[in-house]
Amino acid sequence: MKKAFTLVEVMIVVGIAGLIMVVGLAPLVYSVRLMSEARAAFTEESRERNAVNAIAQGARELVSNGVSGSLRLLRNGPLEGRKDYLLLWTLSPSYARLPMGTIVFGMPPDSVLGDDYQKGLYRWLLSDDKRPGVINVDELKPENGRLILAGVENVGFDALSGGEWLDEYMGDMPQALRVFLKYGEERGEEEKNYDIWLPKS
Secondary structure (H helix, E strand, O other): OOOOOOHHHHHHHHHHHHHHHHHHHHHHHHHHHHHHHHHHHHHHHHHHHHHHHHHHHHHHOEOOOOOOOOEEEEOOOOHHHOEOEEEEEEOOOOOOOOOOEEEEEEOOOHHHHOOOOOOEEEEEEEOOOOOHHHOOHHHOOHHHOEEEEEOEEEEEEEEEEOOEEEOOEEEOOOOEEEEEEEEOHHHOOOEEEEEEEOOOO
């Protein structure tokens, strides 16, 4: 007489095999998820670092000899919601191959962004002969600039001059610039500060 497994025995074996697979695969699934999160964080960090480096590069090419008001910080909003502008009268930016002109970093007002443009930190390259002191930032449109850091809700700039951090400034190259970035809810309203030390003029 042949012996056979009962249905209960088969179900127990299948259950044990499933449990072993779950226990064995859980660390692998967890590791893959951790790697994916780390890669996303590294990508975001790289974008942020590249944006700050673009600001530093523009500031270090500042034309200060004999040019009054070659750097301007324009405050555009209350402290809790800063959307400042940094205007630099610079040498020809190597990445733009433009003649001497003004580079502007800032955020367009929400009213002009519309549905087609992302919120974030933009850079405008103005190659005409307008110095920072005469540029009207209200005329800057996102379609004429380049988004260099998406997801930023607020941007602030401070200049270190005479041993004091100033949120409004117009003059030659300061000792340093501070860049303030605040992200939205998707990044937990994270805030970051970067100090950019500049060569002595």
